[in-house]
Amino acid sequence: MEKMLKKFIQNATRVAPKISKKGELFELRNGLVSQYPQTRKDAIKKTIQQMTLGKDVSSLFPDILKNIATSDVEQKKLVYLYVMNYAETHPELCILAVNTFVSDAQDTNPLIRCMAIRTMSMIRVDKILEYVEIPLRKTLQDDNPYVRKTAVICVAKLFALNKELCQELGVLEDLISALEDSNPMVVANAIAALSDIYEADESVVPLPKLIQSHVSQFLLALNECTEWARIIILGALAEYTAKDSLEAQEIIDRVTPHLQHVNAAVVLASIKVVIKNLPQVQANTESPIFSKLSSALVSLMSTPPEMQYVALRNIRIVLEKYPHILSRELRIFYVKFNDPLYVKLEKIDTLVRLVDPSNLKQCTLLLAELKEYAMEFEPEFVSRAILALSQLGVKYSEPKFITKVLEIIIELCNTRDSFQDDCLVAMCNLLRHAGPDQEGMVTQVCSLAEAWSSVENLLQTDYAKCNYIWLLGQFPQKFNNVERKLQASIDSFTQEESLTQMSLLISVVKLHSILPGSMLQNLLELATTSTDEVDVRDMAIMYWRCLSVESSHDGLINELCNSSLPEIATTLDTFSPELLETLLRELSLLSSVYFKPVSTMTKPKSSSGNHLKGKQLDELQFMAQDEILKNMNEDNLLDFDNDWPAASNSNYKSEAQGSTVDYLNDIFGLSSPAPPVENSMADLSLNKKDEKQKSSNTQDLLDLF
Secondary structure, eight states: OHHHHHHHHHHHOOOOOOOOTTOHHHHHHHHHTOSSHHHHHHHHHHHHHHHHTTOOOGGGHHHHHTTOSOSOHHHHHHHHHHHHHHHHHOTTGGGGGHHHHHHHTTOSSHHHHHHHHHHHHHOOOHHHHTTOHHHHHHHHTOSSHHHHHHHHHHHHHHHHHOHHHHHHHTHHHHHHHGGGOSSHHHHHHHHHHHHHHHHHOTTTOOHHHHHHHTHHHHHHHGGGSOHHHHHHHHHHHHTOOOSSHHHHHHHHHHHGGGGGOSOHHHHHHHHHHHHHHHHHHTOOTTSHHHHHHHHHHHHGGGSOHHHHHHHHHHHHHHHHHOTTTTTTOGGGGOOOTTSOHHHHHHHHHHHHHHSOTTOHHHHHHHHHHHHHHTTSSOHHHHHHHHHHHHHHHHHHOOHHHHHHHHHHHHHHHHHSTTOHHHHHHHHHHHHHHHOTTOHHHHHHHHHHHHTOSOHHHHOOSHHHHHHHHHHHHHOGGGSSOHHHHHHHHHHTGGGSOHHHHHHHHHHHHHTTTTSOHHHHHHHHHHHHHSOOOHHHHHHHHHHHHHHHSOGGGHHHHHHHHHOOOOOOSOOSOOOOHHHHHHHHHTTTSTHHHHTOOGGGSOOOOOOTTGGGTTOOHHHHHHHHHHHHHHHHHSOOTTOOOOOSOHHHHHHHHHHHHHHHHHHHHHHTOSOOOOOOTTSOGGGGSOOHHHHHHSOHHHHHHHHTO
16 A cells, blocks of 8 residues: 555656756756656646647657657557657658557557557558558457547558558458448448548549448448548448439438438538439429428528538539529528628528529518618628629519619619619619610610719729620610710720720620711721730621621621620529539539539649658668757757857757667667568668668667667
């Protein structure tokens, strides 16, 4: 009892660090080699804290690693966290811990076995990867499912680091057999690992065939695994095409309960699987499955703003395929006063898309709502609301309703300063949809534009100027001094953007019979010699040639001048059929937010650790020593005071460098692991002539292995 009490007091004893001018690194190093276990543990925690702040503490690597041989699991986890961090940035240092990795991979504690195999698979050094075969095979067949689920992920990491070695070891077969594991987490991790491998090289594993042969296991595992595992399994099911309508219906029935999950990612993944199988079951819009999909999409709007944005982008894709799926849930998507701007903009777009064009009451309610939005103070939000008003009018397509929308926009244009650009574009969209026969609407819009003074300074955007010139060319009888207005635009032709230039060219050619010939001649010369826009130049050349032909071709010229734009059916952006099908298969992925297929997104190539590829073990040892000594010689961010004498500083550094190898001698007191069969022991030793040329410190490092 007395011995136990003394041991407890010793382990619980902490020694307060002494204030030193040599900096915090010196204090941390002293704490790491303290005789008191709790002091060493506190020093490790402080080192991890400095590491997470981005400070380089790699020079403490041997001192940290010396504390890995402990029965304290928390301390071992901290040391492994340190090692895993520098496995990415300083992989040459991790060659010093190869013995510890192999020993811990056989520990009785499953948590330690997991940490060991995980760290070994993260180190980008070929010579360490060669030692991973036996530990990895044992952990893949481990009795503990926590160890197995970690091991299957390590196979994917090993494949990413060394594809050839992974295939030679034959661990891919063990990974495939893990799909039939009794633990759903192991199955989910195996799917994730196989997906990463398949994405890197499709010829290595037949992933589609594996999914097809394990669909029933995946469906059974859905209800028994964690949220992350459900997302992985649902992603695999989304890649599978059912054989017939019965199998598709079974998949839908099994996945439908997950539409009510509290996790938004699980809901989106479930929606993707259901939509993938809907065409095969031939469900109509009145089917119960559509009401469940609608409820699932609505539930996503009760999430935080960032998740709402992702949900709205995905809803945009679903509405393109099934426009009436949310037609009864209009109020759910109304903008709230505390919504961020990016959510407000997406909600407006969603509102216009999901409104039922055959429901006058619903369209009238949305019209009043959009009018309120247009009276807000955020410029971008107001601009989007004004555009949504015209989109709603075009979508409902009833003359009386369009007239009402136009009156609201004209009212906004007269009351809201600096929004003339958006109002003009919205009014012109309504005119193009209603057609030139709506004399009353044409008179209202042209009268408003005629009342504007100094239009050149009032309109700022290229699209607004383009629409204004279109009005001049389409309805010249509604304006006074059309020649003067067009001449002002011709004078600034070279400063205008492409849409304005093209609209000006079309309007002047269309009105050439009532305009002076010098105006047309001047514009054609500017469009062919003073613009960099190829489309504008080509169009000007075409008009010039048409106007230069004989009088027998007047019919062609008249047809060009009297032609009118086709009626606008919709002003909402739409996807191409191919892109829509691709985005539906990629719901809940990053591509659904950017509206770009995954195949078009570039993947950055990782080059970490390439400078170590092909290095021999002895070279890696010297690199590790040089890295540690270099970090000790450099000025470190952790050294707060640099005012002590230079002589004492140099003495400290020389003492530290001399003691580094002594620390390393103590660290690797464990027996060296047996190397792979194909590597002989001669590969791990140096020639006698080389040994004489190396320093004593280097020889001590080599003795550790």
